[in-house]
Amino acid sequence: MPIDSPAIPKVGFVSLGCPKALVDSEQILTQLRAEGYDTAKSYDGADLVIVNTCGFIDAAVQESLDAIGEALNENGKVIVTGCLGAKKDAQGDDIIQKVHPKVLAVTGPHALGEVMDAVHTHLPKPHAPFIDLVPAQGIKLTPKHYAYLKISEGCNHRCSFCIIPSMRGDLVSRPIADVMLEAENLFKAGVKELLVISQDTSAYGVDVKFRTGFWNGRPVKTHMTQLVGALGELASQYGAWVRLHYVYPYPHVDDVIPLMSDGSVVPYLDVPLQHAHPDVLKRMKRPANGEKNIERIQAWRKMCPDITIRSTFIAGFPGETEQEFQYLLDFLQEAQIDRLGCFAYSPVEGAAANDLADPVPEEVREERRARVMQLQETISRQRMQAKVGKTIRVLIDEVDRSGGGVGRSMADAPEIDGVVYVKAPYEPHLKLAAGEFVDVAVTAADAHDLWAKA
Ligand code: SF4
Helix, strand or coil: CCECCCCCCEEEEEECCCHHHHHHHHHHHHHHHHCCCEECCCCCCCCEEEEEECCCCHHHHHHHHHHHHHHHHHCCCEEEEEHHHHCECCCCCEHHHHHCCCCCEECCCCCHHHHHHHHHHHCCCCCCCCCCCCCCCCCCCCCCCEEEEECEECCCCCCCCCCHHHHHCCCEECCHHHHHHHHHHHHHCCCCEEEEECCCHHHCCHHHCCCEEEECCEEEECCHHHHHHHHHHHHHHHCCEEEECCCCCCHHHHHHHHHHHCCCCCCEEECCCECCCHHHHHHHCCCCCCCCHHHHHHHHHHHCCCCEEEEEEEECCCCCCHHHHHHHHHHHHHHCCCEEEEEECCCECCCHHHHCCCCCCHHHHHHHHHHHHHHHHHHHHHHHHCCCCCEEEEEEEEECCCCCEEEECCCCCCCCCCCEEEECCCCHHHCCCCCCEEEEEEEEECCCCEEEEC
16 A cells, blocks of 8 residues: 655745844755755744744834734744843833744754754644654754755655656756865754755756856865765764764775765765666666665775765565575675664555565565665674774764663664763763763674663
8 A cells, every 4th residue: 555655844934134144144044944944934834933033123023023923813823032032121021922822843053953953843744754864763953963864855766666756857966165164064053963864865966067156165076976075074073983884885985985985074874775686677767777786885994994884775676586585685685784764565656666566565564674674784794793802983972860871882873783882980070961972882782772881
């Protein structure tokens, strides 16, 4: 039975105020898009409206209050952020709540996390595993030290199980100067880890014929390798990490591996392979399906022995024979992928794969998924065990009352990979803090997580 593709929730946005407020608005809009929300051009096309206010002078206060009133009248579901949100009247009461008690939530300026929390509460987005760029759990922006940087929208491929191109259109790359400016603003705002996302990061710039843009007074091409080089340079200035997601294994990806070996970007590649057997890949119409992925992975590991490879796979794609599935298991055994997700195939309404012959029964799809995960459990356990005794750098996400913390190493993307549990340090100068890096010695491992001491 086809699964209905969930409707994309639309958010309307009214941005008032100075350039600082504008940057806040851009960050909220970027985050909304990264999480898969759409923006609405009119009040009645929106499921919810965010008003970013100004509270500087009386005229600006009035303009903001009028804008909130209009959004409430026209739409009804309104979240308010910005300077006026933090302002109180002479009696010490919140101005906005007093004038417009029906608003759903009010935050002050620079409150990306709080605004997104309010959006998640009042307009939760259904998760679609074949469509979403971010995990089902959503992005928790508390801690706020990592951010997603979306470099393009849409996709030029036509994978037969996917409806993204029909929903979001062909690839549209953001200008490289805009991407770099956003990255710089995020680092300036304290982001310690930037996660580069798109539908196909390797294809960045194809639509604009790799047009030359400018950043920092010098020409930079709208091309994946030049973008990664520039991001790596910027991240080094701020002592931050850059992590690449959704990279297809085209030959030019080899050029970013040296940037991983020299520490400019995190040695981590999220390469969604989906299958290994050439015939299944052809039926899936996957990009780069002619590439020799085993050789490519081995070459990457040779260039950068510390690289972590993450991938996702689909088990039970229409027509998948037991022999083709076994081919996938053999590939996984040889490839020794570090982090792996596997979905049992689900037909998405509108996808071309629904018309393929020989659909695999649901119980077989599930059973094959379980076999992939069982094999991966053994591979992961061994690979994680090999880290015991090593010293690794960890970005702390949370600190508990005992002074211990939970963080992530370069091998762990937030929400989708494992974590590192760090014991409370004995020495007071080694106090753990959320959003800070710490070097730790790994003391134990299971198939997903590590335990360590500072
Ligand atoms: S590469 Fe394939 S799966 Fe990914 S967005 Fe494009 S069409 Fe969909």
